[in-house]
Amino acid sequence: MGGLSTIGVSLVSIIIGVPLGLGLALIRWGKVPVASQVVFTYVSILRSCPAVTLILLIFFALPQFGISLSPASAGILALTLSTAAFNCEVWRGGLIAFPRQEYDAALAFGMPRGLRLRNIVLPQVWRSCLPGLVNEMTMLVKSSPAVAVIGMVDITRAAQRVGARTYDPLPPFIFALLLYSVIVYLMIRLQRRLEQPISKPEGVS
Amino acid sequence: MISDFLTIWGQLPDIWNGFLNTLILVIIAATISLLMGILLTPMLMSSRPGIARIVELFCDAMRCVPFLLFVYLIYFALPTMGIRLSNWTSGVLALVLYNSAYMALLLRGAWQDLPADTIESGKAFGFQGFSLMRRIIMPPVIMRAIPSLGNQLIQIVKDSAFLSIIAVTELTSVMNSIQSTYFIPFAAFLTAVLLYWLLCLCIEIIASILTRYSEERRT
Structure with missing residues (x-):
């Protein structure tokens, strides 16, 4: 039960955060006048902001403005905001590394902007960004226990509860630790697997 | 809203105390874990x-364990084994153990990029064991690793916020107690976020200065 909610929170944040990061990266890549400075500041702040502090800020401060969130949605919001900032950097790295000639060639063929992005840029950038994105997902799963601070039932919190009931906090914690380790370990393996086929052809050409 | 921030300003001594505590935690943890990393890396590369x-x-x-759970483990598990530590010490211990593994991995990454001829010519000149490590291998490895070590330092800053859950009086926990006393969560946590940002910007600037210096040395 506890495990499911952690995975759920992380999953929702990943699903929203990855495209959001791409959007932010495109804003910076396209050098949109004011927006790109705003995104730069946003990414800079969010990247240096600890997950706990951000979750506390969102959970306690939003009710001050009349928006009341449940712990789950506050957790998802906080994790999404921070992972979007990190994903933006990953996407931006991929976009900067993207060969400029191909973009210019598409331009020369008179492709409209949307088509250019969708057919030329994204299919390639997506592949080169994937290891970085998975790495970021791993970091996200590792920071998701921070949601426990505002009292949502996730693995950590469930372990704490079981520990409080049986007066022996250790076994549930070790169980939670193992559960997380398995999840993260699988993700690290996935990342290594993804890195290999992509980096090989580059070495040849 | 303005008055909220004035209240925060009124709590300056407490906040300064918390900020200083975070800073001390980070500096101690970073120094020890870097040293541990330097010790562990030769073992990682051991034949x-x-x-x-x-x-x-x-x-x-x-790498697989979330830091928050690791803190809990240190905090609850050591007493059952008969080792009693204060909250502060167990926090530092958790930070050091956790990050020395990352430091070791980062240094190993830099080591693997090192051209083999440097080490071989060092050996040919009769360097071996400790002096080979100290004179030939470690200086370029650390120089190369500076950018990623800077990133890890920022990670330590962020990890230190987790220590608020075992009641170490660092920045986040100070802000949490202020917000629960005066009911000004937005102002309190926003100040915390901005202070963390400031700290990380300073780290980034220092890291980039050191990177430039090391690149000049290398060429």
Whole structure:
């Protein structure tokens, strides 16, 4: 039960955060006048902001403005905001590394902007960004226990509860630790697997 | 809203105390874990498979475990084994153990990029063991690793916020107690976020100065 909610929170944040990061990266890549400075500041702040502090800020401060969130949605919001900032950097790295000639060639063929992005840029950038994105997902799963601070039932919190009931906090914690380790370990393996086929052809050409 | 921030300003001594505590935690943890990393890296690269295996297992385990759970484990598990530590000490211990694994992995990454001829010519000149490590291998490895070490330092800053859950009086926990006393969560946590930002910007600037310096040295 506890495990499911952690995975759920992380999953929702990943699903929203990855495209959001791409959007932010495109804003910076396209050098949109004011927006790109705003995104730069946003990414800079969010990247240096600890997950706990951000979750506390969102959970306690939003009710001050009349928006009341449940712990789950506050957790998802906080994790999404921070992972979007990190994903933006990953996407931006991929976009900067993207060969400029191909973009210019598409331009020369008179492709409209949307088509250019969708057919030329994204299919390639997506592949080169994937290891970085998975790495970021791993970091996200590792920071998701921070949601426990505002009292949502996730693995950590469930372990704490079981520990409080049986007066022996250790076994549930070790169980939670193992559960997380398995999840993260699988993700690290996935990342290594993804890195290999992509980096090989580059070495040849 | 303005009055909220004035209240925060009124709590300056407490906040300064918390900020200083975060800073001290980060500096201690970073220094010790870098030293530990320097000790662990030769073991990771060791030609004896047993030693390399054990250290690699430790590093991988640390990579897989969320820091918050690790803090809980240190905080609850050590007393059952008869070791009593204060909250502060167990916080530092958790930070050091966790990050020394990352430091070791980062240094190993830099080491693997190192051209083999440097080490071989060092050996040919009769360097071996400790002096080979100190004079030939470690200086370029650390120089190369500076950018990623800077990133890890920022990670330590962010990890230190987790220590608020075991009641170490660092920035986040100070702000949390202020917001629960005066009911000004937005102002309190926003100040915390901005202070963290400031700290990380300083780290980034220092890291980039050091990177430039090391690149000049290398060429």
